[in-house]
Amino acid sequence: MLSLARRPGQKIRIGEDIVLVVREIRGRQVKVGIEAPPHIRVLREEIYEELVAANKKAAEAGASPEALKELKKAQKATKDEDT
Numbered sequence: 001m002l003s004l005a006r007r008p009g010q011k012i013r014i015g016e017d018i019v020l021v022v023r024e025i026r027g028r029q030v031k032v033g034i035e036a037p038p039h040i041r042v043l044r045e046e047i048y049e050e051l052v053a054a055n056k057k058a059a060e061a062g063a064s065p066e067a068l069k070e071l072k073k074a075q076k077a078t079k080d081e082d083t
Helices: 045-060 065-082
Strands: 011-014 018-026 029-035
Touching (some): 045 065
Antiparallel strands (some): 011 018
16 A cells, blocks of 8 residues: 655546545645546545445345345445435
């Protein structure tokens, strides 16, 4: 893992089209802005884990209507939180 020290306003570039911007540092909390193309999903780890679990549950359940509803609900929650 690469570890970098940055100050507010400084940026980190990943490839040609992803930029991380240190927005604010307050105590032990760092606010980061992420600039990425629309086709790249940016998720917090806990949301990603929820989606993985929902996908696994749907696959194990044979994609029952109830499992698909849960998956759709998790995806909607992700979209709502990202906006």
